[in-house]
Amino acid sequence: MDEKHVIEKQKRIEAGKLVDQSFRLEEAAKVAEPEESGRLLLESEKLMDQARNIYENLRRSPDLTRLGLKYGSKKEAIIIRRSKVDKLRQEGHAGVEIAEMLNVKPKIIQNDIAKIKEIEKRNQQGYVVWSEDETNFLIKSYQNGVSPSQIAQDLGRTKEAVYRKVMHLKEQGVIASKEVV
Known part of the structure; x- marks a missing residue:
């Protein structure tokens, strides 16, 4: 070699x-x-x-x-295939058409598309900018003892997003750091 x-x-x-x-x-x-x-x-x-x-x-x-x-060849193949599926999907190709193009069973492409959409959804939720109203709601709720899980549910965000925002607000001194998340 x-x-x-x-x-x-x-x-x-x-x-x-x-x-x-x-x-x-x-x-x-x-x-x-x-x-x-x-x-x-x-x-x-x-x-x-x-x-x-x-x-x-x-x-x-x-x-x-x-x-x-x-x-790791199986994992590699999945990652590369999903990358191709995503590109073809963005180009407007349907799942069955993508399956034919990649010579893969339609069910596999269906699963790939579902996983891609799940990742896209997670990324969209994770990177949505916090509005001033949402931030104020989080601060008041958190200081009043509402759980981060409940705040996340009320705001339609993930718990992780709420925790990251709380940590960010602590770093800025908006929320006292002695409070435990």
Whole structure:
């Protein structure tokens, strides 16, 4: 195997390890305290983004078909397929059409699209700018002892978003840091 293929294989292994770490963080987030859970999920997303970037760069390399995959190839295939599905979906192709184009069962594409939509929804909720009214509501509710879970439900946001906003407000000195989230 020449040097280029050795480097490509090392990158695939690195990306596979990032995906594994991401999955482990997601699992840990399920049992962690809410504040820690939000941090773990954000870290998991960062790792997955790094892996996607590596896979995308490798996919563009013309000699990849000759590279034998041993580590994480199934996960890699899923990430690359979902990337292709997302691109084709954004171009206006229907699920059945995408399945035919990628030579995959329609049910698999259906599942991929559902996962992509779930991620998009999570990202939209996570990055919506807080309005002044929402911030004031959060501050008053939090100071009156309303649980972050209830505040999240009242505002239609995730618990993680509420925890991040509370931490941000503590850093700004708007909420006293001695209060426990």
